[in-house]
Amino acid sequence: MTAGSAELLGELQLDALTELVNIGVSRAASSLREMVGSQVHLSVPNVSLETRAGAIAILAEREISNLVAVHQVFEGDITGRALLIFPETKSLELVRAITGGDLPLEDIIELEQEALAETGNILLNSCLATIANMLQRSLKMSLPEVLRGNAATFFSLAPPPEAGDVVMFLYINFAVRERDISGYIAMIMDLPSLTALTHLLDDFIRRATGETTQSLNDSA
């Protein structure tokens, strides 16, 4: 967590956001497990307020090879992008795991784009729908788009941010150890969404605990 995120979001709001992402990604991991037939391991989520360059640096630090991402835009009270990211070298292995492993290589290559888009669609929808339900808001999801490139390509997509260069950056690492598949689920939100998000988080905290954030802060 950076100092900046602590200023914009209170301790309990940040805790609530991390817990929401954790629950959303856990549901998505359960869907992925059904698709690949092997256990999916998850890290704990990392939530921070970053400059776009900072978010790029965080991902670039962990993954230096060429990357593939399935990308979807979500819109509603909060707007941003959700990405399923993994090294390009693992992409065919993921498709092989999902299709059951009996197909010849040429079929797997042919199916790759479509299989990645569908996998991303299921995982990202599962994650975002869980979060939207818990916030009691609906989010409109764009169709999945498969991108190839690196962290800079993924986090500098048009249209440019509405305000400033600072984004809320959330990511979690997943791995299917039996299949040597690993990657990230990441979400990136521009600052105007953050104000709306703080209100939604306050409502969520109130429902979860029966108390307002203000009264909790006062008693802390």
Next chain:
Amino acid sequence: MPYKLLIVDDSKLARMSAAKALNALYPDWSRIEAANADEALSLAKQTAFDVALLDFNMPGRDGLELAAELLALHPSTPLAVVSANHQQEIVGRARDIGAVFLMKPLNEQALSAFLQDAVRRLEQAKA
């Protein structure tokens, strides 16, 4: 009779939410809380508890590892591992250890069923 519930979760909000549900179901029970496995184990060695709710995905050791260690200390304690991650390996491991698996977000109904069963086990053990 009132019992003591141990709640372990790295999320303060999740602990508060579990506490709210407990208060609604068993207002006379007491609770102790920990934010990770290490904290929970040192607390468990100092303070007796009767039932435990353990988050699965925590920094350091996960809820299943913690469940196994708590059961090694207190073999017949009713334990639940709580997670939105309902992969069969995780649900199966919980069952193998002797813990109940509960879905996150935790609802009062699921917690109530687990606690009712826990009370029945605790009363039986005393009889």
